[in-house]
Amino acid sequence: EAGVVQSPRYKIIEKKQPVAFWCNPISGHNTLYWYLQNLGQGPELLIRYENEEAVDDSQLPKDRFSAERLKGVDSTLKIQPAELGDSAVYLCASSLDGRMGGEQFFGPGTRLTVL
Amino acid sequence: AQRVTQPEKLLSVFKGAPVELKCNYSYSGSPELFWYVQYSRQRLQLLLRHISRESIKGFTADLNKGETSFHLKKPFAQEEDSAMYYCALTNTGNQFYFGTGTSLTVIP
Numbered sequence: 001e002a003g004v005v006q007s008p009r010y011k012i013i014e015k016k017q018p019v020a021f022w023c024n025p026i027s028g029h030n031t032l033y034w035y036l037q038n039l040g041q042g043p044e045l046l047i048r049y050e051n052e053e054a055v056d057d058s059q060l061p062k063d064r065f066s067a068e069r070l071k072g073v074d075s076t077l078k079i080q081p082a083e084l085g086d087s088a089v090y091l092c093a094s095s096l097d098g099r100m101g102g103e104q105f106f107g108p109g110t111r112l113t114v115l
Numbered sequence: 116a117q118r119v120t121q122p123e124k125l126l127s128v129f130k131g132a133p134v135e136l137k138c139n140y141s142y143s144g145s146p147e148l149f150w151y152v153q154y155s156r157q158r159l160q161l162l163l164r165h166i167s168r169e170s171i172k173g174f175t176a177d178l179n180k181g182e183t184s185f186h187l188k189k190p191f192a193q194e195e196d197s198a199m200y201y202c203a204l205t206n207t208g209n210q211f212y213f214g215t216g217t218s219l220t221v222i223p
Contacts, residue, residue, distance in 0.1 A: 003158070004158075033211070040124075040215070040216075041215050041216075042119075042201050042203075042213030042214050042215050042216050043159070043201075043213045044213070045210065045211050045212075048209070048211075055209075056208075056209070056210060091159070093159075099209070103161045103164070104161070104211075105160075106158045106159040106160065107158065108158055109158075
């Protein structure tokens, strides 16, 4: 099994442009997470989905970031417009369910560079 | 507020020496603690979690609620242990917090 799939792996855009990241979780995993990882830092949760419902988006900058998980499977994270400070790795993870203590499986990440 | 602190950004040990990666947390309730590892050019993956009370690849971690610590230990480091290690916490609200990570280098 491929595990969590993310695309693209790398993206370079100019500031003020829009960008979208796609994530396909492990089959059967109900919980999906999007994380932001800045250089030299640990992942920071942006949003967590239980099926198609966003149950925790408290750290998502809603003025420019949006996410969706239609049909409770794939998910897309969008930034519009992108700023220089958005340059980072965006990680997607999934888990079987959102119970406390459950293992998260991570994708390879998308490295975004905003020029 | 929950917080996970890993005081060492970089840690180098010789092969065969004991290794300890420190992790301290702040949370008023009963958290679940994890160690995740990222080997070079690989994905972030779970190494161990305290509820399992297991040893993975020779690593163990004990939750010390009095000291609010969850240090990762291995008695004899191996070269293949060189990686980035992240301590993480989840609370009863299923919110997840990672530390800033410790880069471990095992010197041959």
